[in-house]
Amino acid sequence: MSTFREHQTELLGRSGWNQCPSVATAVAHAGLPAPTREYLHDTLTTAAWSAAEQAVAALEQHFRRARFADEVSWGLLLVPDHRRLDTRQPMPGQVREDQRDASGDDVVDPDLTPGVLAVATGAAWTVIGTVVGPYGPSLGSYREIAGADADEFTVLGQDIRRLITRQVWGARVLQAGHRHLPDSDHNTRWTFTTFLASR
Numbered sequence: 001m002s003t004f005r006e007h008q009t010e011l012l013g014r015s016g017w018n019q020c021p022s023v024a025t026a027v028a029h030a031g032l033p034a035p036t037r038e039y040l041h042d043t044l045t046t047a048a049w050s051a052a053e054q055a056v057a058a059l060e061q062h063f064r065r066a067r068f069a070d071e072v073s074w075g076l077l078l079v080p081d082h083r084r085l086d087t088r089q090p091m092p093g094q095v096r097e098d099q100r101d102a103s104g105d106d107v108v109d110p111d112l113t114p115g116v117l118a119v120a121t122g123a124a125w126t127v128i129g130t131v132v133g134p135y136g137p138s139l140g141s142y143r144e145i146a147g148a149d150a151d152e153f154t155v156l157g158q159d160i161r162r163l164i165t166r167q168v169w170g171a172r173v174l175q176a177g178h179r180h181l182p183d184s185d186h187n188t189r190w191t192f193t194t195f196l197a198s199r
Contacts, residue, residue, distance in 0.1 A: 004053040008076045011132070013037035016177025017078060022098040023174050030085040032124050035078050044127065052076055055129035055156060062155050066137035073133030079119045079126045079171040087170030088115040099178050115166040128163065130172065134182050 016023045017035050024034065033039055044052075060074045080087065090106035119126045131137075139145060145153065145161065153161050172182060 004056075005049045008052070009037045009040050011075060012040060012078060012175075015078075015175045016099070017175055020098050020174075020177040022095055023177065026085065026091075026095040026174075027080070030080070032080055032084050035125055043125075048127065052127050052129060058155050059129050059160075063137045063139070066139055068135060068138050071133075071135045072131055072137055073135075074129065075132035076127050077130045077132065077168070077172055077175060079128060079168060081122070081124050081126075082117060082120060082167065084124075086114070086167075087174065088117070088165070088167040089170075091170070091174070096174075099173075099176075099181065118163050118165040118167050128168070130168070131182075132172075132175075134176075136182070 012018075013036055015035075017027055018024055027034060056074050056076065060072075063069055063072070066072075082088065096106065119128070140148075142164075145164075150159050153159055176182060
């Protein structure tokens with residue numbers, strides 16, 4: 001039976017960062033190290049893996065009674081260094097051309113600011129726990145979630161709503177590659193919000 005570390009390393013090694021050609025090219029052009037299985041094994045410490053496993057288990061436990069919880073796949077997301085690949089920004093068409101739903105540049109209102117920089121550690125890649133499949137738990141509208149009592153969304157002492165950001169969502173879409181895109185017209189239903197806990 002594989003360990004959490006082995007399983008997640010395998011999944012991340014097969015993610016869009018490595019296996020979706022246009023995304024992998026963007027990673028290389030940004031000067032980021034490819035997050036291969038070997039890179040993750042060599043870079044993340046035992047303590048980091050332990051914290052990541054704890055975060056994912058805590059998320060799954062916290063939302064176990066949510067609607068559609070049985071359809072949610074929890075795991076790890078890699079968020080790239082924003083100074084090299086800023087996932088708060090719309091991606092040019094060539095970055096997402098190998099993703100099933102991409103048909104041109106990402107559409108973002110030009111009047112919007114770059115968005116919150118929720119992950120700014122200085123590391124090439126930051127690992128956070130999150131939904132990694134196409135569907136997240138159904139917990140209400142953004143307004144309902146934003147206005148809820150903090151206790152409802154506090155996991156391991158963190159209000160995880162602070163990571164419901166364009167930066168994290170953008171990373172999630174790129175990591176999905178071409179197989180498990182969130183909020184895709186090819187999915188049987190939509191999920192509007194992703195819930196995360198930092199490592």
